[in-house]
Amino acid sequence: MRLLSELESIQASTGALTDEALKAVAERRGIPLYQLQGLRSFYPVFRETAGAAHRIQICRDGPCRLHGQAKAKALAEALDDDSRIDVEYVSCLGQCDCAPAVAIDDKHYGTLPQASDIDVLLDRPNALERPAQPLAAPLPTDPYPTQTQHYTTSREWLARPAEQVIEALEASGLQGLGGAAFPTARKWSFTRAAEGGPRSVICNADESEPGTFKDRLLLEQAPHLIIEGMLMGAAVINADTGIIYLRHEYETARQHIETALEQARAQGVLGDNARGPGLAFDIELFISPGGYILGEETALLEALEDRRGEPRHKPPFPVTAGLHGGPTLINNVETLAAVTTILARGAQWWRDQGVGDYAGLKYFSVSGDVEHPQVVCLPWGSPVTQAIAACGGMRADRDLLAFSPGGASTPFLPASAADTPMAFETLREAGSGLGTGALFVVGTGRNLADVVITQARFFRNESCGKCVPCRSGSTKGVAMAYDAVNKGGRDISQPLSELHDTLMRTSICGLGQVALLPIVDALKTFPDDPSLKALQKDNA
Amino acid sequence: MSDVTLTIDGRRVTVPEGTTIWDAAQTLGIDIPVLCHDPRLDPVGVCRVCAVDVGERTLPAACVRAVSPDMEVRTDTQEILAHRRVLTELLLADQPAVSQREQTTGDDKLYALAREVKVTDIPWPDQSERQPRGQDASSPVIAVDHQACIMCDRCVRACDDIQHNDVITRTGKGYSARIAFDLDVPMGESSCVSCGECVAVCPTGALTHQSLATTDAG
Helix, strand or coil: CCHHHHHHHHHHHHCCCCHHHHHHHHHHHCCCHHHHHHHHCCCCCCCCCCCCCEEEEEECCHHHHHHHHHHHHHHHHHCCCCCCEEEEEECCCCCHHHCCEEEECCCEEEECCCHHHHHHHHHCHHHCCCCCCCCCCCCCCCCCCCHHHCCHHHHHHCCCCHHHHHHHHHHHCCECCCCCCCEHHHHHHHHHHCCCCCCEEEEEECCCCCCCCHHHHHHHHCHHHHHHHHHHHHHHHCCCEEEEEECCCCHHHHHHHHHHHHHHHHCCCCECCCCCCCCCEEEEEEECCCCHHHHCHHHHHHHHCCCCCCCCCCCCCCCCCCHHHCCEEEEEHHHHHHHHHHHHHCHHHHHHHCCCCCCCEEEEEEEECECCCEEEEEECCCEHHHHHHHCCCECCCCCEEEEECCCCCCCCEEHHHCCCECCHHHHHHCCCCCCCCEEEEEECCCCHHHHHHHHHHHHHHHCCCCCHHHHHHHHHHHHHHHHHHHCCCCCCHHHHHHHHHHHHHHCCCHHHHHCCHHHHHHHHHCCCCHHHHHHHCCCC | CCEEEEEECCEEEEEECCCEHHHHHHHCCCCCCCCCCCCCCCCCCCCCCCECECCCCCCCECCCCECCCCCEEECCCHHHHHHHHHHHHHHHHCCCCCCHHHHHCCCCHHHHHHHHCCCCCCCCCCCCCCCCCCEECCCCCEEEEHHHCCCCCHHHHHHHHHCCCCCEEEECCHHHCEEEECCCECHHHCCCCCCCHHHHHCCCCCEEECCHHHHHHC
């Protein structure tokens, strides 16, 4: 059993990783105590002491703060003296459609309740309110009308040469949908060509950037598409090991994936002859012990090797030297699901789905000041306005002020850019990025400075602490922004921009590289915004 | 293993494949500053002051990045010097008023770097008051000043990889990350055998020898 899995199991059954428990683990496994302390202190799921009987976690990030700062404060104050409950603020829970989102006892997720409802909810946490998710199985990209047809695509394609799979992906134009936009066919081709072992396929199901929750829908409603995509990846790169790396907050997804894996094994889709006679492939479901940084693919690999999830230096890249040093294919949930769709329907069908020259369908997580925050599936190249319209438009009392199209790392654009087609290149040209397709909509009357500082604060909170620019620079940059807002007296636009340059160029991974971008970019894009003026001028 | 030829600051050099940029620069007499790197230890590339320009989107750490054929490395551009100064300032901002190492052995590497990159005013907020990191005087031999620690990981590697005493770790995460002993107990209560290797490799005043006067005075 993995060390981290054993620690998670002790944490779940006893509520803590006490010194005594860790000493027992150290003795049993013959490992030093310092190693266990390094892990216990790094992953947010682990606790030194058990705490109260119940725990309520309140999301403090982007969309949830926008909708619920006052409500959250009221609840926390009302429960302050309640010895049954620990209340804590946490990073994005991936439930931005429920904003303001809470978690009860690490298992139940929904919209922040009134303090008066708490007694009922502690008895029946399933009663936590959740908005309806209009998209349900079969999803628009699911080629299978019924469950009995699952895995018919891989059955057909496993009989063909692997090169044809790569050609089909190449023809489809599919790019990595976790935000990096790397051409999928090239990644598969590189990993296939890499020599040595062990060889693994990993599904990165750790989406954790504020505003991002589209993979949750896919994992809950179409786990078979992801399993089938991983199987095709395994066939192409000749891997016998598969791992789904799932963020721990996705409890419903966990249950659905487990069921789907059992079904796939029962059908022989996974197992000793999964890729053909004598060619085994099976998938392990690994639950992340928490932290946004684990979505960085090399941090994820560190966690899978039982270490602190601190990103590695690249090169080498995982395609040549990934998990345990072997070639490793790591793809995002939506990418792997799209592989199945493309192989089932054909590359041309996929291309035909997009607007004009854009190819395919894309799931967007839409949050913030729209009437019904939700995941929508739209043709590639649809304008931002269409995603907002698909969510019932703006909230009644607000017009569009700004939007971040792809997660906290993609800068806010003004309302005048709302006709931009949602695609990697168009949003880059507009001065932002498609990222994970997490559209965070901010309406008029909102405090934009607070919104962008909250984005940067998220990165600061989630910094692993490994390298100086990110660890120290994100802390000081956010402190400077808060000081400017709260105390005034200093124009921080120039020093903050200088600090951002150092973070962008010298941080080891993408987190540090973008940590201060939300603030620095907003100061340029919204020079006249009243809330941002506080950061720009000497206002002592 | 074959040889690789590359250019560093306009000078050609040929080194064995797998050599780091930092080591290759040394053969030319180009001294790229470092804080976290020590040739006796496996490089970790976390302080970033050895970041160099190889024409990529970001600046890799010279102590980690291996040379490649025809690589063109710059170690001394205005941009690199600016980042080096900012990184030094970021670390200096939270340092204690007096460096215990500078006071005693006089070889605090952070202060030496600050002189080299000509730090004058530090424009970044001092976080030591908002989030003080504390001291640990529990060991009769070694004084621990977490406030002076720059998380270079040298002591961790020296303790665990060189001496195999297996006591020191990084604990926590983000800005609150610091070094810890065993399950984060005071050093004097840990399994530390006082070998002194961590003091020898520490570049700042974080790990220094207890002075006899301090010990006597309790």
